[in-house]
Amino acid sequence: METRAVDIASRVAEVRARIAEAAARAGRDPADVLLVAVTKTHGLDVIRAASEAGLRHFGENRVYEAEEKIHAARGVLPGDVVWHMIGPIQSRKARDAAPLFEWVHSVDRLKIANRLSAAVQGRAPIQALVEVNLSGEESKHGFDLSGWPGNDGQLGALFSAVEKMLALPGFDFQGLMTLAPYTEEPETVRPVFRRLRELRDALRERFPGREWPHLSMGMSGDYEIAVEEGATMVRVGTAIFGPREG
Ligand SMILES: *Cc1c(COP(=O)(O)O)cnc(C)c1O
Numbered sequence: 001m002e003t004r005a006v007d008i009a010s011r012v013a014e015v016r017a018r019i020a021e022a023a024a025r026a027g028r029d030p031a032d033v034l035l036v037a038v039t040k041t042h043g044l045d046v047i048r049a050a051s052e053a054g055l056r057h058f059g060e061n062r063v064y065e066a067e068e069k070i071h072a073a074r075g076v077l078p079g080d081v082v083w084h085m086i087g088p089i090q091s092r093k094a095r096d097a098a099p100l101f102e103w104v105h106s107v108d109r110l111k112i113a114n115r116l117s118a119a120v121q122g123r124a125p126i127q128a129l130v131e132v133n134l135s136g137e138e139s140k141h142g143f144d145l146s147g148w149p150g151n152d153g154q155l156g157a158l159f160s161a162v163e164k165m166l167a168l169p170g171f172d173f174q175g176l177m178t179l180a181p182y183t184e185e186p187e188t189v190r191p192v193f194r195r196l197r198e199l200r201d202a203l204r205e206r207f208p209g210r211e212w213p214h215l216s217m218g219m220s221g222d223y224e225i226a227v228e229e230g231a232t233m234v235r236v237g238t239a240i241f242g243p244r245e246g
Pocket residue numbers: 038040061086087179218219220221235236237238239
């Protein structure tokens with residue numbers, strides 16, 4: 001257990017250093033990149049080690065798993081820990097999800113936005129990101145923008161959904177999230193990250209007065225490239241906690 005905590009602390013330091021180097025390469029301030037530690041499958045002891053290493057933002061991808069952990073974490077983890085939902089939410093679980101997470105990165109369809117909005121009561125608005133699928137892979141969730149730029153129909157469909165979502169109470173829409181295709185060769189995903197940034201620029205133009213400041217992109221294999229391309233949030237699991245079991 002002791003060794004593990006030491007491992008986690010040194011991996012956190014390494015990831016932070018790499019983020020800082022990537023930011024410097026792009027002329028960005030590393031303070032503008034939030035490290036969200038992805039704790040799915042890991043227990044509270046591991047999460048506590050991460051919090052002792054200075055992390056406060058944790059990402060989970062399943063509502064039930066997160067619910068247990070977040071309840072158990074009360075009084076165990078520092079009070080300023082922030083939970084991020086990064087995985088797909090089934091509509092029947094939206095009601096359970098709404099009170100758990102400060103951030104939801106995975107608003108991937110209008111229906112889930114409606115359900116979450118209806119479930120937000122007596123709490124601050126959900127900080128939300130609209131998830132888009134830029135690669136067209138079937139396994140990916142999110143609004144289909146696989147043909148963009150070029151496919152104006154897809155862009156129009158996104159805009160019309162966003163217009164409806166912006167009218168919903170209980171949300172503060174902050175930007176976009178995407179999952180790049182898995183690859184052994186991180187450079188091949190750079191264009192995906194670049195397109196997410198360009199899509200954000202298109203949203204800014206279409207919905208003036210909103211900054212859409214956040215881009216959640218980049219995981220263990222490609223977060224440095226994501227930072228070079230403008231990520232403000234990277235979601236990193238394996239590079240901090242090691243391989244997941246199961
Ligand atoms: C699991 C997961 C991650 C983290 O993946 P690693 O490769 O372990 O860093 C990031 N984003 C989402 C949506 C995930 O489900």
